[in-house]
Amino acid sequence: MAVFTTAGSMQDGVYRPILRPRRGEMAALAHLTPTEATRVMPILELDEGTGLLPLIRELPPRTGALAVDFGDVPDPVDPLVAPSLDLAEALAASGVAMLPVLRAHESRRRLAAHGLAARMHLRRAVLRLQPHTDAANPAQADVLVDRMLRGAGLEVEEVDLLIDLAETACVAHADRFEEQLRRILRWARSRPWRTVSVASGAMPPNLDDLPTDRPVTIDRHDARVWARIGEPGIGYADYGVTSPVRRRGVQRHRQLPTLRYTAEHNWWIYRWSRRGGRSDDRCHDLCRTLVTSPHWPAAGARFSWGDAEIARRARIAHGAGSAASWMSWSTSHHIAHVLQSLRAG
Numbered sequence: 003m004a005v006f007t008t009a010g011s012m013q014d015g016v017y018r019p020i021l022r023p024r025r026g027e028m029a030a031l032a033h034l035t036p037t038e039a040t041r042v043m044p045i046l047e048l049d050e051g052t053g054l055l056p057l058i059r060e061l062p063p064r065t066g067a068l069a070v071d072f073g074d075v076p077d078p079v080d081p082l083v084a085p086s087l088d089l090a091e092a093l094a095a096s097g098v099a100m101l102p103v104l105r106a107h108e109s110r111r112r113l114a115a116h117g118l119a120a121r122m123h124l125r126r127a128v129l130r131l132q133p134h135t136d137a138a139n140p141a142q143a144d145v146l147v148d149r150m151l152r153g154a155g156l157e158v159e160e161v162d163l164l165i166d167l168a169e170t171a172c173v174a175h176a177d178r179f180e181e182q183l184r185r186i187l188r189w190a191r192s193r194p195w196r197t198v199s200v201a202s203g204a205m206p207p208n209l210d211d212l213p214t215d216r217p218v219t220i221d222r223h224d225a226r227v228w229a230r231i232g233e234p235g236i237g238y239a240d241y242g243v244t245s246p247v248r249r250r251g252v253q254r255h256r257q258l259p260t261l262r263y264t265a266e267h268n269w270w271i272y273r274w275s276r277r278g279g280r281s282d283d284r285c286h287d288l289c290r291t292l293v294t295s296p297h298w299p300a301a302g303a304r305f306s307w308g309d310a311e312i313a314r315r316a317r318i319a320h321g322a323g324s325a326a327s328w329m330s331w332s333t334s335h336h337i338a339h340v341l342q343s344l345r346a347g
Contacts, residue, residue, distance in 0.1 A: 014197050017340050018069070018128075018164065018239035020045045020246075023052060026329025027242065028060040033307035033334060041341055043067065045103060045128065045164070045239070048085075049074040058092055068093075069128045069162075071103035077112060084115035090122050099123035101162070104150045106136040113153030120156060126196070127156055130164045133186050140189045147193075163195040164239060167202035168246045170223040180227050187233055199237030200228050203246040205262065205269065214258065214275045217295065219268045225343075226267065238344060243269065243332045257325045259285040261312070262332040264339045265297050285322035289315040308334025 021027040023046045031044055046068060052075070061068075072086050090100045102116035104127055120127040129150060137143035151158060165186055167179045183200060190198050202224040212218050224240050243262040259281060263270040274288035292298060293316045299305040303313035308331035315321065323331075 014237070015344070016041055016043045016197075016237065017337070017344060018043050018045055018162075018199050018201070018237065019242045019337065019340075020047060020071075020166075020201055020203075020239060021242050021333070022047050022244065023060065024329070025060070025326040027333050029326070029330035030308065030333035030337060031065075032060075033330075034337070038337065038341060039065070041344075042337060043069060043101075045069040045071055045130075047071045047074065050076060058089075058096060061093075061096070061098060065098050067099040067101060067124060069101040069103055071105065071128075071130065072112070072116075073103065073105040073108065073130075077109055081111065084111075084118075086112070086115050086119045087122075090119035094122055101126050101128050102154075103128045103130050103164075104154055104161075105130055106132070106146055106150065108150075110153050113150060114155070117154035117156055120154065120160070125156075126160055126162070127154060128162045128164050130166050132166045132168055133182065134168065143186075143189055158193045159196055161195060162197045162199065163190060163193075165190070165198070165200045166239075167200065167224075167227070170202040170204050170227055171206070172223065173221075175223065180230055183227065183231060187231070187236070197237055198235070199239045200231070201239035201241070202227055203241030203244070205241065205243060205245045207245040207247040209260065209262075209271060209273065212271055212273055214273045217263075217270045217272050217291070220271055221268050222264070222266075238340065240340070243329070243336050259288050259322060260325075260328050261288065261292065262329075262336075263292065263297065264332075264336040266343070270295070270297055281322040282319055285315055286319035289313070292316070306334045306338035308332065308338075 019042065021044050034042060048070060070089060075085055086102045093100045100119060101124065102119045104113060104116055116127060129147065137146050151161065165183065167183065169175065170179055179202065204221065204223040206220065228238055243264065259274045261272040263272065272288050272292060274284045276284065276287060289312050293313055299309065303310040311331045
């Protein structure tokens with residue numbers, strides 16, 4: 003890969019999707035091929051309701067390392083309890099190394115625990131910087147980063163910098179973030195980060211208002227921002243096929259069969275209500291429509307595990323799956339598509 007022009011940083015060729023540790027996303031990770039698994043470093047976003055033991059049980063068997071973001075997990079009342087250390091120890095027992103994610107708003111106690119967790123295996127961490135909320139200028143960014151590294155007891159060479167632009171929902175957002183990103187990258191060149199990656203997300207948080215029974219396109223503004231940077235050695239990250247904006251509350255209505263199918267510049271959203279009330283029939287019709295579309299890959303079912311599952315449902319009107327299944331097939335195809343694009347680039 004091309005050398006990033008800082009005092010030692012390199013882009014390691016690894017794709018870093020920011021994912022929530024739900025059944026769908028974890029199933030997609032579990033079905034990565036051995037080659038794909040070496041090129042994907044998932045960043046799992048935990049929240050207060052995420053159980054640690056179920057997370058460990060859901061991990062793919064070939065997982066060697068993963069990054070975990072505890073930013074939405076409150077500090078425990080007991081000062082002796084450190085979630086990142088507890089998870090790092092549990093993962094180490096399973097042969098998995100954990101990279102803690104350092105966040106700007108985390109306490110000194112949390113940063114110290116992250117540093118201990120990082121030193122448990124690889125002595126590596128991810129520093130996730132959201133410029134629009136964390137720092138208004140380079141001077142503020144310097145102060146912030148120094149505090150985070152000092153709190154964790156880590157050197158900059160041991161840290162992967164993730165510049166997270168969050169939501170790029172429209173062309174205006176993308177254009178504004180592109181200019182902002184160039185300024186941030188000029189700042190980033192002053193330090194020898196282990197790697198530098200850029201993340202953003204363009205998937206809407208709610209698809210319920212989209213038309214049904216025909217594919218609808220949504221632009222991948224996040225991918226376009228990264229492609230237009232033109233900087234050598236900048237790694238790619240995104241939010242998979244989900245939105246950076248979390249939907250709060252419980253979804254009460256029954257979800258229609260839905261696929262979020264990644265193409266080069268857009269997603270094809272399939273939400274299917276026709277063919278009567280049976281979910282099996284609706285999913286069968288959706289998948290048949292997708293596999294006969296122009297954006298079905300030339301490799302067909304061999305493109306990814308998710309594509310194989312879609313092709314199987316197109317052949318037989320049995321086994322519609324669930325919302326978790328549809329998310330897993332969509333995520334599997336997305337990861338394969340991103341990896342193919344990065345190889346081609």
